[in-house]
Amino acid sequence: MxxxxxxxxxxxxxxxxxxxxxxxxxxxxxxxxxxxxxxxxxxxxxxxxxxxxxxxxxxxxxxxxxxxxxxxxxxxxxxxxxxxxxxxxxxxxxSGKLCKTCVTELKSDLNEYEAAQKFRDAVRQSDAKGYYKNRQDNRTKDL
Known part of the structure; x- marks a missing residue:
């Protein structure tokens, strides 16, 4: 139309x-x-x-x-x-919308972000496992 x-x-x-x-x-x-x-x-x-x-x-x-x-x-x-x-x-x-320098910079920033995200996820998982493990251990000792 x-x-x-x-x-x-x-x-x-x-x-x-x-x-x-x-x-x-x-x-x-x-x-x-x-x-x-x-x-x-x-x-x-x-x-x-x-x-x-x-x-x-x-x-x-x-x-x-x-x-x-x-x-x-x-x-x-x-x-x-x-x-x-x-x-x-x-x-x-x-070619594309970004020059090679900006593409390289963007990829670098994304890699940094992904690495930081993986680190945060690993810290969260280790904190969660540690808390529950200790909590369960305390229950079994008390019984």
């Missing part, structure tokens, strides 16, 4: 059906800009161009370059200096 939305670029209303986030006119403009960027990057000498260089030559917004890299229209494997910002720190990455 279509949903009426405002285009974030021009402000016009359009029927959002889950395909594009912008109206038809802005989508056509984005497609023209994409073709211009793609034509620029197809040349062998431009494949290693930085995002700043691409913006300088084509005039395309940086957010569009990030969007195309994130969705796979411009593949960072083919263009090594392209990427999109990490959701945590903002440095450029070419």
């Amino acid at each position: 279509a949903e009426l939305r405002n285009c974030p670029n021009c402000g016009n209303f359009f029927n959002y059906i889950g395909v594009r986030e912008v109206c038809v006119l802005c989508a056509q403009e984005e497609e023209k800009e994409y073709e211009e960027v793609y034509r620029f990057l197809r040349k062998r000498e431009n494949r290693a161009a930085t995002i700043e260089r691409i913006i300088e030559v084509t005039g395309v917004k940086e957010s569009l370059l990030h969007k195309w890299a994130r969705t796979g229209r411009l593949q960072p494997a083919l263009y090594p200096n392209l990427g999109f910002p990490c959701d945590k720190c903002g440095s450029l990455t070419s």
